[in-house]
Amino acid sequence: MMLLEAAGLETFYGASQALFGVDLAVGEGEVVALMGRNGMGKTTTIRSICGLNPPRAGTLSFAGSSLRGLRPHRVARLGIGLVPEGRRCFPNLTVEENLTAAARAGAWTHTRIETLFPRLAERRRQYADTLSGGEQQMLAVGRALMTNPKLLILDEATEGLAPVIRQDIWSSIRKLKEEGLAILVVDKTMSELLPVADRCVVLEKGTTVWSGLPEELSDDIRNRYLGV
Template sequence: MTALLDVSDLHAAYGAAEVLFGMGFTVARGEVVTLMGRNGMGKTTTIHTMMGMMKASAGRVVFDGQDLSGQPAYRIAQAGLGLVPEGRQIFPTLSVEENLVATAANRFGAKPGWSLDRVYGFFPRLKERRSNMGNQLSGGEQQMLAIGRALMTNPKLLILDEATEGLAPLIRAEIWACLDRLKGEGQSILVIDKNVDALEKLADRHVIVEKGQVAWSGTSSELAADPTLRERYLSV
């Protein structure tokens, strides 16, 4: 498969404290890849650095053949990366519908493109609440809205940071079902989450992050075949 995203030798620091030490991985077109690891190991920092929200001190981010290294965040988003950030970060004083259309775009002529009707088809609860303000939604509804908002940008790569953190089990199951459906439609996805069992079922490949670098990478079957990996890198 052709690499859609190619991150190589990525370094980043908070002041004098370096936190990424040569991160590198790829996501192919139509592939679902995870970043896994304990808290504080550099997963979110990797995403922020890729997205231009944090400056890289070295390394390259190549997306769909375009070198995005050093580009501002809005340019990187316009290149086709859609982020569902940790903590959702929806617009609290805009309605559901206003949140969805605020950053909507179809820069690459995707067919079928994402529209309000299509997002509402994925998340009927959002249609029911379309006139409610963002701060009137439950946590699960806010996460659905954050995913819908990212999809409305018609991303080539959908990135989810802590996809189901803090959500009730039924809502988590709904989010995983949505991501599985998106995968079936050929959507490329990069996802961070702590639910290893769900990630094993959903993803094609996994990248385990330990202290700002890749400690292990492999397929779901390879991860399942080595139970020591969970204890070594993922257990709290």
């Protein structure tokens, strides 16, 4: 069963059009990789889904309910948890307070987050702005999980992190997949992204140009739409 479905999304920033027809879907328990070069519409697609930049055209639904016209907090309440690019933790709150601020009733609790990311248990009383970049990223993922989402969206979750921290983040994504959480993920490291993805969607200039299984991602597609 499809959880998130988007078809023909067109999104603008003022008078400038950024998306010209994005089609994607995420099924229950599925990991979908949203791919494309920088500036091709990946983050705008995520912002459109989350109500931060509402699309002006196209259809967008989640768990059978239309997302068109919903404010971001209403989208979140339906069960979409966002880990935004750049982390954006609350700097003047502690780790514990950041997690509490996002908490909704469900399976994800402080204890479970600290089990997934033991480093956060060690930093529980520290303010977010005193954490390393990797620890802040763990906190951003943990905060999104505290909303107890049906779909987790990760926008460049490992960008700029040290290799050992990147491995921690990818390990957590694999664990979440094993638990059956649906995930939409944007990341540039295809060596880590493709093994965890069930399907891939490729964007070019704000349009979906290819979708399919990771093993079907040919060298031609990679060179044409993903190469630097």
